[in-house]
Amino acid sequence: MSKAADIDIASITKIYGTTTAVDAVSLKIRAGTYCCLLGPSGCGKTSTLRMIAGHETVSSGDILLGTTMVTDLPPARRGTAMMFQSYALFPHLDLVDNVAFSLKMKGMGREERRAKALEMLTLMQLEPYATRRPAQLSGGQQQRVALARALITDPAVLLLDEPLSALDPFLKVRMRAELKKLQTSLGITFVHVTHSQEEAMALADLIVVMNEGRIEQAAPPRTVFEQPATAFVARFMGDHNVISGRVLASDASGQTIEVPNGGRFHANGPAADTGAPADIAVRTDRIRLGDPIAEGYGFQGIVGNIEYLGATVRLSITGAGLDEFTVVARDTDFFTRQPKIGEAVPLSWDPGDVIVLGRPQHRNP
Numbered sequence: 001m002s003k004a005a006d007i008d009i010a011s012i013t014k015i016y017g018t019t020t021a022v023d024a025v026s027l028k029i030r031a032g033t034y035c036c037l038l039g040p041s042g043c044g045k046t047s048t049l050r051m052i053a054g055h056e057t058v059s060s061g062d063i064l065l066g067t068t069m070v071t072d073l074p075p076a077r078r079g080t081a082m083m084f085q086s087y088a089l090f091p092h093l094d095l096v097d098n099v100a101f102s103l104k105m106k107g108m109g110r111e112e113r114r115a116k117a118l119e120m121l122t123l124m125q126l127e128p129y130a131t132r133r134p135a136q137l138s139g140g141q142q143q144r145v146a147l148a149r150a151l152i153t154d155p156a157v158l159l160l161d162e163p164l165s166a167l168d169p170f171l172k173v174r175m176r177a178e179l180k181k182l183q184t185s186l187g188i189t190f191v192h193v194t195h196s197q198e199e200a201m202a203l204a205d206l207i208v209v210m211n212e213g214r215i216e217q218a219a220p221p222r223t224v225f226e227q228p229a230t231a232f233v234a235r236f237m238g239d240h241n242v243i244s245g246r247v248l249a250s251d252a253s254g255q256t257i258e259v260p261n262g263g264r265f266h267a268n269g270p271a272a273d274t275g276a277p278a279d280i281a282v283r284t285d286r287i288r289l290g291d292p293i294a295e296g297y298g299f300q301g302i303v304g305n306i307e308y309l310g311a312t313v314r315l316s317i318t319g320a321g322l323d324e325f326t327v328v329a330r331d332t333d334f335f336t337r338q339p340k341i342g343e344a345v346p347l348s349w350d351p352g353d354v355i356v357l358g359r360p361q362h363r364n365p
């Protein structure tokens with residue numbers, strides 16, 4: 001296999017007609033990283049991937065792979081390979097010829113390319129099916145053929161566009177583990193587009209959260225989850241309550257934030273201008289039910305809905321001027337108190353559990 005390569009994306013923009021799909025995105029992906037581009041539909045993640053692959057031209061900006069400027073190189077000369085969402089297998093060719101196809105395009109002789117393809121099929125545990133056609137395979141097996149076909153070109157970077165989306169939930173989890181194992185054993189850089197938080201958390205060393213053509217945060221999964229940089233990231237990753245309001249008062253020790261219908265909350269951290277918009281987040285599993293409330297670090301909420309989930313119970317709460325507020329209580333904590341729908345309950349959290357959210361940073365450090 002080729003040596004893994006750093007990817008250095010310098011302020012790439014993609015404009016389609018009047019739509020700016022990718023807006024001056026800069027990103028460094030270290031060699032050997034499993035990177036997930038994560039975001040809602042239309043945020044620009046596929047366009048970013050396709051520009052790295054060379055299937056889409058950049059409107060401006062540059063892409064460096066290792067020490068090579070690849071911005072204007074055709075896909076086959078970049079050292080990248082792409083695995084498509086639909087797998088794009090040739091229905092009339094057997095697996096060996098499907099996998100060997102790109103070697104044929106490069107002019108490699110029949111025996112040599114078939115031998116290499118068989119080697120790759122063996123790596124993917126598909127050797128017993130080598131003479132079958134794609135339609136005679138399961139979804140998971142077809143996906144492995146598509147992987148074999150991408151990897152046979154010996155790429156430094158594998159680009160994957162929603163590779164698991166066609167699989168049923170059970171297979172998805174199994175193939176996810178196989179992808180991670182493959183990336184670790186090959187040691188090459190994977191860039192994987194997904195809209196699933198769970199998939200990105202399970203796979204990535206580096207999660208790049210995108211929104212409206214920009215990067216909201218690029219960091220390891222634990223950082224993205226525990227220290228979401230922006231309200232968008234906190235909401236998109238889930239399991240956080242975002243409290244949005246304006247700074248009522250502020251000093252060196254923190255801010256008091258007022259929400260539209262009068263609730264007031266405290267956040268430790270840097271001072272901010274009075275009247276400025278301010279967002280904080282508190283994880284849904286960090287809220288205590290029934291304890292005394294330290295002023296500004298909780299409120300009296302009304303239980304709107306209760307969902308029993310087994311190990312935890314999810315409560316939807318209204319009150320204190322907040323539109324949406326969720327508490328995920330451990331089953332034992334919930335059943336000790338057993339609040340009912342419509343009941344007022346004290347909800348509280350520790351000052352250390354407040355995350356002060358900032359503005360999008362657009363690049364990773």
Ligand SMILES: Nc1ncnc2c1ncn2[C@@H]1O[C@H](COP(=O)(O)OP(=O)(O)OP(=O)(O)O)[C@@H](O)[C@H]1O
Pocket residue numbers: 016017019020021022039040041042043044045046047048195
């Ligand atoms: N060929 C195109 N022509 C015009 N607009 C396009 C084209 N491709 C993408 N777009 C637009 O660019 C924006 C970003 O699209 P992109 O496919 O990169 O997003 P995405 O995050 O991958 O979305 P999805 O998850 O739905 O695939 C969208 O508004 C989309 O409609």
